[in-house]
Amino acid sequence: MRYANMCLTLVGLCASLLAAPAVRAAGNDSSSSSAAANAGQAGSPAPSALATNTAGSDLADSTDSADAADSAGAAEAADASGAVQTVVVTARRLNAARSGIETQTGASTYTVDTAAINSEPGGENVELNQVTLQMPDVVQDSFGQIHVRGAHNDLQYRLDGIIIPEGISVFGQTLDPRLISSVSMITGALPAEYGLDTAGIFDLTTNSGLLQPGGYVSVYGGSHDTLEPSFAYGGSAGSLSYYLSGDLLHNDLGIEAPDGSSEPLHDHSTQTHGFGFFEDILDPEDRLSLIVGTSDDEFQIPDEHGLQPTGIAGVTGLGPCGTGTGFYAPPCTGTDMQVLEANGQTAYLSNDLDETQHELTQYGILTWQHSEGAFNIENSFSARYTSLHFAPDWTGDLLYNGIAQNAFKADTALAWQTDSSYELNGANTLRAGFYLQHDASTSDTTSQALPIDALGLQTSDVPGTVIENGSQSQQIESAYVQDEWKALTGVTVNYGLRFDHYNAYSSGSQVSPRVNVVWQALTDTTVHAGYSRYFQPPPFELIGTETFKQFAETTAVPPGTETKDTPPVAESDDYYDFGVEQKLLDRSLTLGVDSYYETARNLIDEGQFGAPIILTPFNYRYGKIEGVELTENYSVSHFNVYGNLAFQSAKGKDVESSQFNFTEQQLAYIADNYIHLDHEERASASGGVSYEWRRTTFSVDSMFGTGLREDLALPSGFDIPNGTHTPSYTTVNLGVVHAFDLGGSGPLKLRFDVINLLDKVYEIRSGTGIGVFAPQYGARRGLFAGAEWDL
Numbered sequence: 001m002r003y004a005n006m007c008l009t010l011v012g013l014c015a016s017l018l019a020a021p022a023v024r025a026a027g028n029d030s031s032s033s034s035a036a037a038n039a040g041q042a043g044s045p046a047p048s049a050l051a052t053n054t055a056g057s058d059l060a061d062s063t064d065s066a067d068a069a070d071s072a073g074a075a076e077a078a079d080a081s082g083a084v085q086t087v088v089v090t091a092r093r094l095n096a097a098r099s100g101i102e103t104q105t106g107a108s109t110y111t112v113d114t115a116a117i118n119s120e121p122g123g124e125n126v127e128l129n130q131v132t133l134q135m136p137d138v139v140q141d142s143f144g145q146i147h148v149r150g151a152h153n154d155l156q157y158r159l160d161g162i163i164i165p166e167g168i169s170v171f172g173q174t175l176d177p178r179l180i181s182s183v184s185m186i187t188g189a190l191p192a193e194y195g196l197d198t199a200g201i202f203d204l205t206t207n208s209g210l211l212q213p214g215g216y217v218s219v220y221g222g223s224h225d226t227l228e229p230s231f232a233y234g235g236s237a238g239s240l241s242y243y244l245s246g247d248l249l250h251n252d253l254g255i256e257a258p259d260g261s262s263e264p265l266h267d268h269s270t271q272t273h274g275f276g277f278f279e280d281i282l283d284p285e286d287r288l289s290l291i292v293g294t295s296d297d298e299f300q301i302p303d304e305h306g307l308q309p310t311g312i313a314g315v316t317g318l319g320p321c322g323t324g325t326g327f328y329a330p331p332c333t334g335t336d337m338q339v340l341e342a343n344g345q346t347a348y349l350s351n352d353l354d355e356t357q358h359e360l361t362q363y364g365i366l367t368w369q370h371s372e373g374a375f376n377i378e379n380s381f382s383a384r385y386t387s388l389h390f391a392p393d394w395t396g397d398l399l400y401n402g403i404a405q406n407a408f409k410a411d412t413a414l415a416w417q418t419d420s421s422y423e424l425n426g427a428n429t430l431r432a433g434f435y436l437q438h439d440a441s442t443s444d445t446t447s448q449a450l451p452i453d454a455l456g457l458q459t460s461d462v463p464g465t466v467i468e469n470g471s472q473s474q475q476i477e478s479a480y481v482q483d484e485w486k487a488l489t490g491v492t493v494n495y496g497l498r499f500d501h502y503n504a505y506s507s508g509s510q511v512s513p514r515v516n517v518v519w520q521a522l523t524d525t526t527v528h529a530g531y532s533r534y535f536q537p538p539p540f541e542l543i544g545t546e547t548f549k550q551f552a553e554t555t556a557v558p559p560g561t562e563t564k565d566t567p568p569v570a571e572s573d574d575y576y577d578f579g580v581e582q583k584l585l586d587r588s589l590t591l592g593v594d595s596y597y598e599t600a601r602n603l604i605d606e607g608q609f610g611a612p613i614i615l616t617p618f619n620y621r622y623g624k625i626e627g628v629e630l631t632e633n634y635s636v637s638h639f640n641v642y643g644n645l646a647f648q649s650a651k652g653k654d655v656e657s658s659q660f661n662f663t664e665q666q667l668a669y670i671a672d673n674y675i676h677l678d679h680e681e682r683a684s685a686s687g688g689v690s691y692e693w694r695r696t697t698f699s700v701d702s703m704f705g706t707g708l709r710e711d712l713a714l715p716s717g718f719d720i721p722n723g724t725h726t727p728s729y730t731t732v733n734l735g736v737v738h739a740f741d742l743g744g745s746g747p748l749k750l751r752f753d754v755i756n757l758l759d760k761v762y763e764i765r766s767g768t769g770i771g772v773f774a775p776q777y778g779a780r781r782g783l784f785a786g787a788e789w790d791l
Helices: 002-018 062-077 082-101 114-119 128-132 394-401 664-672
Strands: 108-113 138-140 146-148 155-159 162-164 180-187 200-206 214-222 226-237 240-251 269-283 286-300 356-372 375-391 403-423 428-449 464-488 491-503 507-522 525-536 571-584 589-607 616-636 639-655 683-693 696-705 709-713 719-725 729-740 748-755 763-766 775-777 782-790
Touching: 082 269, 082 286, 082 356, 082 375, 082 403, 108 114, 114 180, 114 729, 128 180, 138 683, 138 696, 162 356, 162 375, 162 403, 394 403, 394 428, 589 639, 639 664, 664 719
Parallel strands: 155 200
Antiparallel strands: 108 180, 138 146, 155 162, 180 200, 214 226, 214 782, 226 240, 240 269, 269 286, 286 356, 356 375, 375 403, 403 428, 428 464, 464 491, 491 507, 507 525, 525 571, 571 589, 589 616, 616 639, 639 683, 683 696, 696 729, 709 719, 729 748, 748 782, 763 775
């Protein structure tokens, strides 16, 4: 019944959209430099290759495909009325002007467009993080997290160049592939306009009802009780245009399984996503746009099979000796401990644990763009609300963890962003801008813990309750100025300065110089090199109020627990990048190599410490990250193939904040030794092939990883933090899509996908390592099918 109601809701939404007027204009929006970076197949019926590296250059031939697409669009628009043609041409010119405000000179940019996403297994039904995992040096983690170039988070998401302030959500994917025409990952030594979070900038170019009119209704489902109806539709009336999309997802694999089973216990998820883009071309020089979006996600926390509480280190409970599967009367032997007793209960089968998490995100962006001659400016005001609520299993969490905590966190962010460019002369383009952000957060917790004495002996089975509610605010101010200088024929230098300041739980500021050089050594050979100084404030919305001091003499703070808690501080980096791109075979084959080296002070990392699935930031005093990436992209006619291979090393030394999350032994070891960061994957690879034959697209993609870090257990009984890694793994996915021509209406597309074809059982996390609370396994083999009808 719930699925029937869900489908009826979508039908109602689609019916209301179909009543709106629509003007069909030709072509995709390829005006922006990021969208234009797709392989030069404009006008080809074959999908473009999945990821294309521009090798840090805004030179090369990226504008060729943009010009071709614009010409095709203008020719088709000429069949419409003169007024419509004027609006279409104006929109394309303003898009090109917006691209002129943003520069990626010297950075490494990898772009995926809608055609490429749809040609891959799963198509637009996959989450955005699954799309980005096919880009080089993007590493998979649990809870849907990804890591770029050895950084734990340090990711920034933009819609049409506008920053979306960071949120709290862990599992939910707020941004959906259905709303974009392309997504670009910008990384490396970045120009001065990019700051705050810099490991990877994901810039999503949104669909437009003027340039991508029409839409579809779709239903997709299969294994893990998955059902996902969705829709997208866009159109225009005069100078006004709109684009809407939405989906409702139910499945029984909301979070990675903790035991490798294909049908994990207690893992149901319900997720709702909606998006709207509205635009008004005011005149040939001005336009207003409004973006709104929402994500409302409910998750059960999955359970392991057949376990029982085993006790808490440093605490002697009132219960029997625990083995994880059964109990026996004291005295305990080996490493067994007397388990806790809560309200007369000592046994609690893990199958019965009932924890849930609810995540809500809502955002809006209002933008005014003005373009006149050599001067372009864009002003945006954005607002975002995000909240996370973890509901515990009060008895089960007490017995397994010594603490049960109902946690609610919320953050409201308001931001103002201005970016501008001015073409001073044929050799110099000046760019400048600023960014202001204000956050207001709340953190409310109600916790229960059991009393113990100074020796760690449990004194009662009646838990005590601690309530702590708090709030905090944050201010961020940033400004930059830079000059893109065509110094010599084939040589472009981009240099600039950036200033960032923040004030929250801690405060700090920095002036950051940036310089990048791109050299078109030969017609098909591009070399880039750059240096950037970075400044990253700690993730404010994840920092909680201090509670551990109120838990003295309880099972939440066993004897010997570290109680020092220095607030996290900003990270400062020196980043160096060098790369080469070579085009061969009449530019159908692109090869690239990129290397980077980064030294960090106050390196920021994050971990999950405790049962609530809320990440906690902390600092290493020193950090060093380095790596190399190899990329390949080949596209000809209806055949496309791409491949990425990356090697990385990421290490930190001396924990200097949030110390109470560590044991004293861990702190002492890390103070004297560099350790591998928990999210480091020494080698990773991804690749895929797609081929279109008679309106049928066949595709296969694959991903390889050597495994994230886990503790290394020594014979002495001491564990080296992050001293080894989980086993390596390879997954393979298959997809087939066929488009049926129904005549007089849009085609009907049927797809069939096999995810994890070989049913590989692999650990993403083992349950050990810094900030790792429980094991997680990748999804087992899944069979999925879908139908999409173009409107």
